Amino acid sequence: MRRLLLSLIAGGLLCLAFPTFDVWVAAPLALALWAWAWTGVGPRRGFLSGLVGGLAFFVPSLSWSGIYVGSLPWLALATLEALFLGLAGALYGWLSRRGSVRPLAFALVWVVAEGFRARAPYGGFPWLKLAFGQADSPFGRLVALGGAPFVGFVLTLSGALLALGAQHAVAAVAVRRGTAPGGSPASRMPSRRVALPVAGALVLGLAGLAVPLPTDGPTAQFLGVQGNVPHPGLDFNSERRAVLDNHVAATLKAQTDVDAGRAPAPDLVVWPENASDIDPLRNADAKAEILATVQALQRPLIVGGLLEEPVGFVSNVSLLFEPGKGNTDRYVKRHPVPFAEYIPDRAFWRNFSAEVDLVRRDFVPGPRPGVFTVTTASGQQVRAGLAICFEVAYDDIMRDAVQTGANVLVVQTNNATFGYTAESPQQLAISRLRAMEFGRSVVHVSTVGQSALITPDGTAHQVTSLFTQAVVRGALPLRDATTLATRVGEAPEWVAAAALLTMLALGLRGGRGARGGGPEVPDTTKDEDDDDAA
Template sequence: MNPVRRLLLSLIAGGLLCLAFPTFDVWVAAPLALAVWAWAWTGAGGRRGFVSGLLGGLAFFVPTLSWSGIYVGSLPWLALATLQALFLGLAGALYGWLSRRGSVRPMAFALVWVVAEGFRARAPYGGFPWLKLAFGQADSPFGRLVALGGAPFVGSVVALSGALLALAAQHALSAVAERRGSVATSDRRWHLPSRRFALPAVSALVLGTVGLAVPLPTDGPSAQFLGVQGNVARPGLDFNAERRQVLDNHVAATLKAQEDVDAGRAPAPDLVVWPENASDIDPLRNADAKSLILETVDALKRPLIVGGLLEEPVGFVSNVALLFEPGKGNTDRYVKRHPVPFAEYIPNRSFWRTFSKEVDLVRRDFVQGPGPGVFRVTTASGQQVRAGLAICFEVAYDDIMRDAVQAGANVLVVQTNNATFGYTAESPQQLAISRLRAMEFGRSVVHVSTVGQSALITPDGTAHQVTSLFTQAVVRGALPLRDATTLATRVGEAPEWAAAAALLTMLALGLRGGRGERAGGPGVPDTTKDEDDDDAA
């Protein structure tokens, strides 16, 4: 393939993949994009595969992560997008080398994709798993497969189906070329390539629909939840410049919702949830803030989860979820386990300060929480709600969400603050992740934001009462409490490690085969040509 055409196809694939994620939500664009990538990277070799993957990654990550620079400028946005694109460059290099003979290798492509996504989710500084392939599949048959093996399994199946489509296209074009190049083509010679085309095409179709057979049960005892979206004075980095107003907004919205309960227009909630940063005034140290919250809890007569900041430990800040109960005050806390690097803490501060003094805008680092958080409260009917906590970007980390379920959670609570990302796709992208988590773990999700989007999500991934951005609103209703564990919960990270082991084996065999070919043994073709000639294959 002509190198320019290869790069052009990779750019097209990156742009096409954007359509699979909110707010476009064209899920079928994902397997089609990966089909184009598999086609573009096949036979590229390592160097050209890397360049092709990097440029395609930029075409994908630059627009889909544009929200990250909405208020902080283009440098952090482009730096983040470039870092993520480098992992696609790595994927292009690995697959380009594995497919250097020029034939599409669907299983190799799927393994490379899963390993690259797993690496991206872990490095550097704990990784950034946002925009995993699975997170754009909440409405697709592919998405239902998450209950079997988590987000990595969904990504592998989407990648495999895309590569199978590429293989079918390769066989079809080969058949056309053979027909044109033959003066007298027999029926047998023509139909054989047709069958070779049909098998991968049908296989891709089966993979694209098999998820419909995966059950996503929603039965179980229920509890009433109330999520409060109090709103902020204005979007932007200074969303909480008037911290008391943000707290007052959540108090006012909660008491207004309670009026409907007192008047008999709405059922009493068993648990009320405020979002991240609802009280950035330390509610354990500031008497006014604490008094407001306790008065609200007394009016509710039910437990309240408050997202707040604590001025502790000394010299640091803690991003927390606090459980307040009537007559008891604060009874439990969860500290965010994965603070966001370069936003909530500065890793290797002295090193990065040599590049930009802006790192010191983060004056105090956020501390890392010790472990999963599960808040336990008893409903009026005697049911126990065990709410597994995640704060903001933590919803994108497989292990953090799985740990909460394995610690006993029968419902998940995602508290977030999207005010710093304005009217962008960041909030819909995050809500889509929560929807996939509901299917993955068979748990209802209470997803509550300071400014939207908020929603109640049932275990089949359906989002109910989705709110608008930058409005004051509440989401309320009954959600099932489930204790059954999905296969994805039980297997954990095993699919990723199995994929990594299989890829390493494939690479080792490729290296061994390459040495044998260079040795020029009997019956072994000579493939010692320079990588720049790979496109001739």
């Protein structure tokens, strides 16, 4: 029971590392508790311990997912995500079954489990990766070297090293008190066996400070428009014309500052996802409103909208409008959200709930990365890489945009369906990490907030409040240099998977886990009913 309680505490502690708490140091401490709790328990109890800890983390952290749709989808999603932590607990519980904390094994298991849940089922749900709570920490800067998986690896390795040091310390105390075997002076644990793992954890925790995050480069002026909606909730867009009109009005108001010389003219204007849920290519009124706005701006405008196509389906799109040309480019969201924008295996899931048919028409996935190219008044080329809403959490979608040539990233989102919750700041934190990962500025624009301009070092500027009409405007650097993370792509995850498979194979072959966490020491924290699992 003590192991389950420890895992439960660790899950609750990890919540504090993410917005809106933003206590990043809670992450390595929570991971240390998990490494301790899962060590030596075997696969069965490891799974249970991981599941309990996962529920303690995901249930509160994903509470925004049920704010308007009820508790069932929220708890189902949280349970699904917690199952991946259960899998991690089972694997590590087996690898560490001899009773010693194994930092490398723990880190590899975590990276593989996190990568798995980012891909399955139905394309996965990578929200709340460890890295996404580290935008303000030294750990977060490591994202420029190997992406979110590398940050997760170093974090878990640090946490497990702390756990190993604590395990050695407890064992040493037990030996001195005569409560553990080997009480002779020669067999007592030297202090360095406590100090070295702790020192290693501290070194890893500070290593990110040596990673440069350059912000130099030519600049362009951006204007992000947060038009707001009539009211929050699932029916936020029941007055779709009002939402469109809000964005038009806010844009034209911002333009009056330009005309009066109070603000610089933007090179690119960005509206958020769902700014025009009236198909602006088929509805004459909506199209006229947008074209008139572009004419007043005399600058390109990116519009988040819905298209009534293909026949029988819907497309969630970013549309580029240019003065005198109309709509010149489009990006279709590549990763529609299952059970929200489309229903996978509809006939099967209808057996469990008729609610699946509330989604009457499925959204279709786009075929390719989106990069809109526009030229500034000074002749500078802006290549804006597009991501719509939850796509910002998917490593491959963001990396594809950069590898396609983007020198700035644009994240359009609509947070109206999540009310006044942590979802919006959690998403903004992901955009901040993406800026550091790829060395790109990010224009992060929401219908209702939070919106911000983000420089390549991850600093968010002009962060807006929720459910207010506002704009974010200013100069951002355009960068073409590629980070190491961009170049290595998914390699860190595949290396981790190969190393873990090798470790498992060696453990099976030898009838025990491969040594990776230092000399074996007595685990005096074990419950009596855990002895058979060790």
